[in-house]
Amino acid sequence: MKRNLTIGLGAVFLLVSCSNNEKIIDSLVNFNNSKEAEGYHFGDKLALPKEVTDNVEAVAISFGDKESSDLTIDPKFFTMGDNEVTFVIKTKNGETLNQDATINVFARKPEQNIAYEIIKDYPHDPDNFVEGFLIEGNTVYESDGLEGTSQLIKYTLGSTVPSLVARQPANIFSEGCAVVGDKIYQLTYQNRKVFVYDKNTFKKLSEFRMAKAMKEGWGLTYDGENLIATDGSKNLFFLDINDPSKVIKTISVAGNTEVYDKLNELEYYDGFIYANVWHQPFILKINPATGEVVGKLDFTKITEENVQENSEHVLNGIAFKGNNMLVTGKNWAKIYEVSIK
Missing domain, CATH: 2.60.40 (Immunoglobulin-like)
Known part of the structure; x- marks a missing residue:
């Protein structure tokens, strides 16, 4: 009888234990x-x-x-x-x-809506499917995409005639670019290659495999220490400039209520990363330490003006000329200079 009671208590204990475990797991x-x-x-x-x-x-x-x-x-x-x-x-x-x-x-504080004023515009070659865009002084470096027409070009702001061109093989789809000293790094979309050129001659110096962690190549910039790249996800990849196939760290990007994926063209300026979101008319201002979006610039009006004939002609160019931002897009006929309030 005593033995049966012990077995009975053990069974009850097991039932209670299983019930508690299920409650824990279900919660x-x-x-x-x-x-x-x-x-x-x-x-x-x-x-x-x-x-x-x-x-x-x-x-x-x-x-x-x-x-x-x-x-x-x-x-x-x-x-x-x-x-x-x-x-x-x-x-x-x-x-x-x-x-x-x-x-x-998510970010603790809501993204600040950053006010701006368009103070000037410059001509841009509407044949260029812009993927990478940056400026040094008055010299623009631009990486243009699509298979068969991909290229790296250099021209003076206000002109549409390149002073230097490096055309890509027909199977290459060029993406973002970044200047590091006397070199230009250029991503490719799905070719999984990173090209390095001499900035002054556009002579190809080297070629790297893209980091395995990146699904594709989209945007590229340089923060003074590392290359920063996007692959169309919510992630920013910090890459070793001596070996861009090596990821130093990865951060994800989110605002106060939403995660931002499809991060595309990038620019690093004054301690922040600026990124556009593919097929969206705004540019995000991102804290590079945490991935928190602290601000947003809405370019709906100029985007609508430039995508009337083709929905793929999206906002996709960010650069800084002094304290002013330059904005353009894929096959846009203008570059806009913006004074940030």
């Missing part, structure tokens, strides 16, 4: 339906469900090859946007439970 399965609907910010503490806090001894978060028992949203572990993680839970009865979840991280 984490639905984790995104509570606080996650609003998202977290860097510095926030994870608000775990009561079913977890009442029944566990310890909780850790696994990020694949990393694990943290600190439930603070720390940029050492989390990126902006969606973070795929696994909760590793030690229950009070000594069991270990694992549950996958998504933790969304």
